[in-house]
Every structure is written in C-alpha cells, then in structure tokens.
Amino acid sequence: xxxxxxxxxxxxxxxxxxxxxxxxxxxxxxxxxxxxxxxxxxxxxxxxxxxxxxxxxxxxxxxxxxxxxxxxxxxxxxxxxxxxxxxxxxxxxxxxxxxxxxxxxxxxxxxxxxxxxxxxxxxxxxxxxxxxxxxxxxxxxxxxxxxxxxxxxxxxxxxxxxxxxxxxxxxxxxxxxxxxxxxxxxxxxxxxxxxxxxxxxxxxxxxxxxxxxxxxxxxxxxxxxxxxxxxxxxxxxxxxxxxxxxxxxxxxxxxxxxxxxxxxxxxxxxxxxxxxxxxxxxxxxxxxxxxxxxxxxxxxxxxxxxxxxxxxxxxxxxxxxxxxxxxxxxxxxxxxxxxxxxxxxxxxxxxxxxxxxxxxxxxxxxxxxxxxxxxxxxxxxxxxxxxxxxxxxxxxxxxxxxxxxxxxxxxxxxxxxxxxxxxxxxxxxxxxxxxxxxxxxxxxxxxxxxxxxxxxxxxxxxxxxxxxxxxxxxxxxxxxxxxxxxxxxxxxxxxxxxxxxxxxxxxxxxxxxxxxxxxxxxxxxxxxxxxxxxxxxxxxxxxxxxxxxxxxxxxxxxxxxxxxxxxxxxxxxxxxxxxxxxxxxxxxxxxxxxxxxxxxxxxxxxxxxxxxxxxxxxxxxxxxxxxxxxxxxxxxxxxxxxxxxxxxxxxxxxxxxxxxxxxxxxxxxxxxxxxxxxxxxxxxxxxxxxxxxxxxxxxxxxxxxxxxxxxxxxxxxxxxxxxxxxxxxxxxxxxxxxxxxxxxxxxxxxxxxxxxxxxxxxxxxxxxxxxxxxxxxxxxxxxxxxxxxxxxxxxxxxx
Numbered sequence: 001x002x003x004x005x006x007x008x009x010x011x012x013x014x015x016x017x018x019x020x021x022x023x024x025x026x027x028x029x030x031x032x033x034x035x036x037x038x039x040x041x042x043x044x045x046x047x048x049x050x051x052x053x054x055x056x057x058x059x060x061x062x063x064x065x066x067x068x069x070x071x072x073x074x075x076x077x078x079x080x081x082x083x084x085x086x087x088x089x090x091x092x093x094x095x096x097x098x099x100x101x102x103x104x105x106x107x108x109x110x111x112x113x114x115x116x117x118x119x120x121x122x123x124x125x126x127x128x129x130x131x132x133x134x135x136x137x138x139x140x141x142x143x144x145x146x147x148x149x150x151x152x153x154x155x156x157x158x159x160x161x162x163x164x165x166x167x168x169x170x171x172x173x174x175x176x177x178x179x180x181x182x183x184x185x186x187x188x189x190x191x192x193x194x195x196x197x198x199x200x201x202x203x204x205x206x207x208x209x210x211x212x213x214x215x216x217x218x219x220x221x222x223x224x225x226x227x228x229x230x231x232x233x234x235x236x237x238x239x240x241x242x243x244x245x246x247x248x249x250x251x252x253x254x255x256x257x258x259x260x261x262x263x264x265x266x267x268x269x270x271x272x273x274x275x276x277x278x279x280x281x282x283x284x285x286x287x288x289x290x291x292x293x294x295x296x297x298x299x300x301x302x303x304x305x306x307x308x309x310x311x312x313x314x315x316x317x318x319x320x321x322x323x324x325x326x327x328x329x330x331x332x333x334x335x336x337x338x339x340x341x342x343x344x345x346x347x348x349x350x351x352x353x354x355x356x357x358x359x360x361x362x363x364x365x366x367x368x369x370x371x372x373x374x375x376x377x378x379x380x381x382x383x384x385x386x387x388x389x390x391x392x393x394x395x396x397x398x399x400x401x402x403x404x405x406x407x408x409x410x411x412x413x414x415x416x417x418x419x420x421x422x423x424x425x426x427x428x429x430x431x432x433x434x435x436x437x438x439x440x441x442x443x444x445x446x447x448x449x450x451x452x453x454x455x456x457x458x459x460x461x462x463x464x465x466x467x468x469x470x471x472x473x474x475x476x477x478x479x480x481x482x483x484x485x486x487x488x489x490x491x492x493x494x495x496x497x498x499x500x501x502x503x504x505x506x507x508x509x510x511x512x513x514x515x516x517x518x519x520x521x522x523x524x525x526x527x528x529x530x531x532x533x534x535x536x537x538x539x540x541x542x543x544x545x546x547x548x549x550x551x552x553x554x555x556x557x558x559x560x561x562x563x564x565x566x567x568x569x570x571x572x573x574x575x576x577x578x579x580x581x582x583x584x585x586x587x588x589x590x591x592x593x594x595x596x597x598x599x600x601x602x603x604x605x606x607x608x609x610x611x612x613x614x615x616x617x618x619x620x621x622x623x624x625x626x627x628x629x630x631x632x633x634x635x636x637x638x639x640x641x642x643x644x645x646x647x648x649x650x651x652x653x654x655x656x657x658x659x660x661x662x663x664x665x666x667x668x669x670x671x672x673x674x675x676x677x678x679x680x681x682x683x684x685x686x687x688x689x690x691x692x693x694x695x696x697x698x699x700x701x702x703x704x705x706x707x708x709x710x711x712x713x714x715x716x717x718x719x720x721x722x723x724x725x726x727x728x729x730x731x732x733x734x735x736x737x738x739x740x741x742x743x744x745x746x747x748x749x750x751x752x753x754x755x756x757x758x759x760x761x762x763x764x765x766x767x768x769x770x771x772x773x774x775x776x777x778x779x780x781x782x783x784x785x786x787x788x789x790x791x792x793x794x795x796x797x798x799x
Contacts, residue, residue, distance in 0.1 A: 002237040003174050005155040007254075011175030012186050015223055017156050025181045029460050031168065032160040040126050040153025042099060044146045048094030048137055049119070051085060059111040066119065068093055068733070071144015079115035086132030091134045091143045092125055094118040096595025100125065100326060121370070127151060133622055147338050152234045166359040169442040170257030180428035180461050194371040197388035204392045205275040209298045209339045210311060212366055213274055216330040216374050221245060221383035225699040244380045245328060248373055250352075257444075258332065258369035259353035259363055259573065261300075263308055263376075265327035267319045269480050272769065274311065274392075274419065283307045284317040285349055287345040294504060297343045297641065314349050314356040332370035334363040342715045363395040364443035366643065399441040405451045408438060418465045422458045429457060487690045488577055491597070491630060494533035498626055500573040500599075505556030507579065508538065508546035536581045553598030554681050558665070561600055562673035571615075572602040572679075577686065595686040597660075599623060602679040620664065624681045627652060634692045637723050638662055645669075652684060654692050660684030705767035707738065708776070711784045714796040718747060718759045724759065730791045736774065736782045739766040751769075760799065 008014060014022065023033050049068040052075055056062035065074040070093045078093070085091060093341035095117050098105040106118045122128055122135040125147065129135075141150070142329070159168070167173045194216065202215050209396075226234075226247040234241050234250060241247050249260040275715065276431040277283070277293035277428045284307075286290050291310070293299070308319040321328055341358035344350055367389075406419055413422075423433060431448075432440040441448045446449055448454065491504060502771035536549040550556065553576050561572050576598045582593070601623045620638070628636040634654040641661075643649035648664040665679040673679075716725070722742060729740055744762035748754040766788065767779045790796055 001159055001161055001169055002157060003157045003171065004236040005157065006152065006236065007171045007173055007233060008178070010187070011172060011183075011189070011461050012179055012184055014178065014182070014184070017182065019157070021177070022157070025178070026157075026159065028164070028463065028465070029177070029181055031165075031177070032162075033157060034160050035158040037156050037158070038126070038153065039156055041127050042101065043094070043097075043145040043152050045095040045105075046120065046125050048090055048143050048145045048150075049076070049097065050090050050143050051087050053120075054080075054085075054190070055059045056112060057111060058624055061224045065113055068094065068119070068686050070117075071142075074758065076116050077114060078117050078119055079110040079121045080134070081111055082121070084117065084131060085136065086593050088279070089134075090139065091095055091142070092120040092122075092137065092147055094125070094690040095119050115160060123251050123267050126153075134253075156238075159717055163359050164447040166356060166361060166446075167257065169356050169359070170253075171255055172442070176428075176430060179477050180425055180794050183428075191368055192371040192375040194367065194374060194385070195388040196367070196391050199390040201271040201391035202390050203271060203273045203394040205273055207614065207757055209276075209336050210274045210393065211334055211336070212391070212395045213272075213331070213333040214370050214391050215272060215538065216328065216332070216367055216370055216389040217386040217657075218330060218362045218374060218377055218383045219265075219327040219386050221326065221328055221381040223321060223323050223381060224648065227380055227422065242584070243321065243323065245325070245377055248376045248380060251657075252369050252373045253352055253356075253378070256365060256369050258365040258590045259312070259356055260369055261309055261315050261331040261353070262321050262382075263319050263329040264321050264325045265316075265323070265329050268302045268308065268329060269306060273301050273303065274333075275299055276303055276761065277307070278672040279381065281307065283310055285347075286317050286320055287311065287349075287351070289345050291349065294346065296339070297347070298333065298339060309336055310343065310347070313344055313347070313354040327383075328377070330370060330373060332366045332373070332771055334361060334366055337361075357730050360398075360446050362444040363398065363558035366395060375431045383577060395443075395453065398446055399443055399448070401434060401438045401440050402448060402450060402454060404437045404439060404454050409455055409458065412418035413459060413462070413583045414468050414470055415461065417458065417462050421462070425461045426454065427450075429461070437648055445788065464540065484686075484690060487693060488686065491689070491693075492575075492577070494630060495575050495626070498573070498629065499571075500575045500626075502575045503557060503560045503574050504578075505550075505553075506546070506577060507550050507581070509548060509550045511535065511537070513690065536583060551580055551582045553578060553580060553596055554600075555681055557598050557600040557681060558673060558679070559668075559677065561602060561675070567672050569603070571599060571607060574600045597684045597686050597689065599682040599684070600679065601626070602675060603619060603677050617677050618680070619678070620662070620680055622787060623662065623682055627682065627684070630689065635725075639723060640721065652682060654688070657688075659692070703768055703770070705769060705771075705773045707766045708774055708779045709764055709766045710746055710781075712787060713744075713762040713799045714790065715754070715758055715760055715799055716794070716796040718757050720759075720794065720796075722761070725763075725790065725796070728793045729786065731793070732786055734782055734786050735768075735770060736767045736779070737765060737786065738768045740764065761796075 005019065006012070019036055023036060026033050026218045047070050049070040051066055051068050051702070053067040054064045057079065060765050063079055063081050066078050066080050068078060070076050076093070094100065096104045096106050105118050109115065119134055120791055121133060122130065127135065161168045177185055199215070202213055204210050204213055223243050223245055226241050226244045230244070231241045231626060236249060237254060245262050249262055253259050262326050276295055277297040278300045279295045280295045283291045283293055283299070299307050300309040300311050301307050307316055335369050337358050337360045340354055344354045344358060358416070370389060377383070378385065409422060426435065426439060430442040430445065434440055439454065448457070483765070496502070535551060538547055541547040557574055557576060560574055565571060576597065579593045580596050581593055601618050603618065605618045605622060606612050606615045608615055624636060624638055631654055637653040638650040639653050641649055641651045643663060645666065647666050648662040651658050651661045652662050654659040660683050662682045664681070665681065670679055682781055740763055742761060742763050746754065746760040749756055754760060765783060766776060767782055787798055791798065
C-alpha cells in the first residue's frame, strides 16, 4: 500500500520527524517498509519559461530550435522535439544542473546546434501528464519562478501490511499507529453522521456472506472532473482520477480503509438484492471483461435480476457512474472475508476493495465511511441526500474484552516499562480500559484476542530494544553430536558444490524390496551379508510398501533416479544421509542403526550446451573421484569384491581400511528404471568418514630441490589388480620416491601385439631429495631397485 506523507499530516503532525525516522519506527514495529520515493518537481532549477521563438532545426526534420525567456535577463537557446506548443506558451524549463533522477541536465549540441537546457513534459519533472508533449503552464505563471513553489512535492512510503493488520490499510489507520509510536496526539477529525432507517428497497438473500448492507441515495449530482485537492491526493498514491463521485469513494477507501461503491440509480431496476449467483451466470466486470460465476459467488443485483456488482470485489460495467449520471446509490457494506477471498481467487479479479474485504474490514466502520462519502459527494458533485440511509442486517460483533495480566506483563517486559506507560500505549492504539485491567478491543483490531496479544502490542510500541535480556548463554564444550552435525553439513555443502542434489526418502520400505541389491549393499557396512531375521519389521504396518525399516539407502536413491529419468533428466547426481536399520546378529533383540551416506551417479558428466555438444558419460572413476574429494586426507581405492546382482562391485577402501561398498547396476535393473546409461551407486559409513576427515591439517612445505621423473612400462597378468602394484611400491619404501601414478593401460584381446592374458601398465615415478639436488646416477639406482622389487614381488616384466 502507498502512504502519502502529506496525507498523513492531515491526521498527525509529523513535521519534526524525518522519513528515515518514520522508516525505522514502522520497521521495528513490524510494519515492513518496502520503498520510499519522492513525487513532485525534483529540482529548484526547473523554472517557468516563455517560448519567444521557434524555428526549424537545420539538420533534423523533427526538431526545432527555440529561444525562451527563463527570467535570466537574456534568452536561452534550447533544441526541442515536442509539437504541442506555440510561441508565447509558458512551459517548464530545466536549466543546466537540474537533476531529473538518473541524469543531470547540461549544455550540449543536438545535430550540431547548441542546446542550453531542456523543455520538459509533466512526467519528466515528476508530475502527471495531461497531454502528449510539453507541459503547458497557466498564462499567469510568473516567468523564472521555480516550479517547486507552484506544485507540492510529496514523499510516498510503500508498506507491506501483514494479513492480521487490515486496520493499517488506510491513512487514518497508519496515523493511529504512528501516534502510538511517536507519542503525538492525532488531529481532531470531524466525523459526519447519517440518518438511518430499516431497509425497504434492500434485501439480503445471503446473510452468511453479507451480514450488513447500507444504501444511501443522492440525487441531482453533477458528475465532472474532480477538484484539484482530490486529484492530488489520489495521484500521490498512484491512482488515476476518474470523476468526482468515483474519486470520492476511492478517497474514503484510502482515508478510512473501508471500501465503497456507487451505482447509477437510473441503471438499477427496483430494489437491491444481495444474492448468490446462479451456476454459470455471466457477469460483465468493470475491469475484467465477462466472467462466468459459480453458485458460491455473491452478487449485488436488482429486482430484475441484473448483476450490478460482484460483491466486495468489483462493480459491473453496466451500472457504473458516468458523466450522464444524475442520481446515485452509495453502497457501504460488510462482507464475510473468507467468501470474498474465495471468489476473488476463483474469478482472478482483484481490487483495492477485495484486498481489504478478504483480510477483514471493520464492520463498525460501515456507517462512518458512508457518512463521510455522502458528505464529500454533496460538496464536490452537488445534489442532495434523499431521506435516510437504508440499513439491512446488522454489524457483527467480532471482538470481546481482553484482560491484561499485569504480573505477567512485568515479568515479560523485565520491568522496562511502567504499568501506566503500558496503558497509555494501549489507549493510543484505540483500546478502552475497563474494570479490573479489562480492555475493550476496538472493532478494527480483530487480531487482539488474548492477554499475550496486548503484551505484544506494548512491547512492539515500547521497542524490543528497550527490553533488557535476562539470560546470557553459557559456553559449553562441543559435543560429539555437534561435531557430527558440523561434519555432515560440511559434507553436504561439498557434495552440492560437486553438482549433487540431496534426497530425503522414507525410512520404511516394502519387505520385497530386500532383493539382492539391498542385501549385497548392506554387506559392506556391518561387514557381513544380510541374513534372514536381520530385517527390522514394523509390527502394524500401514501398508505393504511400508513394512520394514530400510536396511540400505540404495533402493530410495534408485527410486529417485527412476522418477528423474522419466521426467527427462539426463545427468543424475544424488546423495542421501540417513540411518539404515537391521537386527544385530540374525534376529537378536538389539537393533543396529548405522549412519550412512548413499551416492548415485549416472548419465552425462555435464549439461548439453553450445560449448559442450557431446558430454561424456560418467563411469566408476567419476564416482571414485567424488569419494576421494570427500576424503582429501586419505588414499581412496576400489577393491573388487563379487556381489550377486551387480555387473561390477567393489569395497571402498580409505588408507587400506573398508569404509563402504561400490557397485554398478545390471542392465536389467537399468532397463527397469528406464536408464539408458550405466548407473553407479555407493554406500559409505558416515562415522568412518568423519574419523578420516577430522584431525589436524598438515601442509607440506614447497620442495627446495628439483625432482627427476622416470617412466616404466610393465607387462603383467591381466587379472593382476592395480592395487597390488601400488601396495608393492609402497612396501618397497624407497626414501627418494615422492610420487607415482599410472598413466596408461593397454590390452589386446586378439593377442597380436600382446598376449590376450596379459596387460601393459605404464607408471611415472618422481624422485626427489629434501637435502640436495639428485644426480642422474642416484635416481637411476633408486629406480632400478624399485623395478627389481616389483619384478620379484608381483611377478611383472618390464618392456
């Protein structure tokens, strides 16, 4: 909602408060300020100027070279592209140095002709455009006079009002709030009244949706353009003036917060009927075209059944006030919020009225709003109020007295405020004190229902920063639970940075899910196969699909992968952290819960795009790299281990110790989940991961002496594991060897270049001394000793 600072000053003198101070007051009181903007002429260097001469630009058909009198004693030359002026007109002239928001006016050349300033349209200087082109000022405007002295400026505060505070959706409500926050008294407000009588031409057929409806007839109105003061008010908050009658209803809406509507009496056939729409009934909305209604929508109609308005939301196209209107019927009513909200959402029609009604308007404000609007309409449009205001139904009472517990108030506020000061705050907010600390709640504060609500209001206005804290947090040592949480959060962030998405699957699965995949993956963590009786079964399962506690995270990850594949996902990277459950020792009573990390990878290693037209398909080494990245302090290896139901399986080793299992799904399982690419899974023990990842970080200093590398290609049995070669290299323990890695593996199934039962493995070795620069003979000696040891220990030959 937009709030005008000038409009607020009609209710409350805020001249000694800056906009920044009001921003802080509202924000800390729970009213969110979304923006602050200035309206009106932005600079005192924008003055009245008279056009003395205008000739065609020599090098531009659409430009003219003007000379203007800006009250400087000499004429000023300005190039202008507007066409709506004539010589002698007075227009706004922006002198060099005038700031227009994002830019500042200066002296320049336009198509080779010097231009010393700018002639401006209204919107260019913060005013409302009434014609296309320059703003034509009155003939009696004083030449050289700054426009800031002719047009009032304003500050607009854009606020976001929470649904529980509809009382703030008006300038009067905002002034009441600021009165409590600043301690200032509100200015007297002359609230007119109306004579009322029981309705004779109004019928409420849906009382549940409309408990109260009033109709005031005003005859002999003259519908014309609104006076300047009214247009200024509406334009300041971003509303477009329409005519004096409609503008008054909009003014009262933003003044008091209660919506109104005016009907052209000539377009109403007989009595008004507030009824439910017929299923499929058509309604021509004033601002939304034709809308098809349901039997749940509330209509204002006449005796002939014509739909005049969609109650509380929008008027009808055929019943609105126009320049030909002579008599009007002014509606003021209370509608049940839930039904307005439902109709607004269903019909996709929204208005300032529906915004307020669906949040809960003040039922007691109906008469005040009607009286003020009727008085102002007579003032600006003429006419007379015909008879008494007809009233159908009655205003519901939605609030009740609330008792303030003084003892609890003092306890919660820590003695930071006196009881008298607290009562003064409640009084400024519109509450009335009764007997025994009972407070009558005004009808516009539907949110105040309990003692603690009153305390909250007192604390909010008093300022939470003024309530001293009574509790000081004590330092406690980091517990094992804290360490585990921090490690898991860090690991999640690391995996997310590697492109993984976290999943959270249900811990209950179907008993038949315990196929070979589950059994074999569970094999890794407890270090024994899943046996009969190991499953933790639910005594009274809700369904067959939730019969046992999951003994592995893999089935859940595979199910997630299947859903994503069927939604067209090409690259799959998922992880889950959670518990797996199984009985310890084949049916014993004691249950075992293991904290595990599950990983799944499949598909492309990167998205398809113009720079990556043929992404690679991930393989087991990609998943191994992810595990290695999570354990930078350990050496990660995959040690093959046959597992039934997988085409490839291995134990995951870190520094030679098992920490989990790795596997590739069979083609049959991949087809079952519609996967066209290999699917790799791993399940790791989180406790062991934490143990390996924690500890003192050690950083090796940069080497002072150069290293020397040697390559070696060895011929080995095809079934010889690479881990066996690496273990032999480590076991040799050559002091000068600082690094080694495998860079090539070659096999020839045909046997032409290499025996089919052999493979050629090439390694690169780096040698370095911490004390000196090694000589070639020293490197050769160390390298040959290593090769001799490999030939003897793992039975390889060198090529």
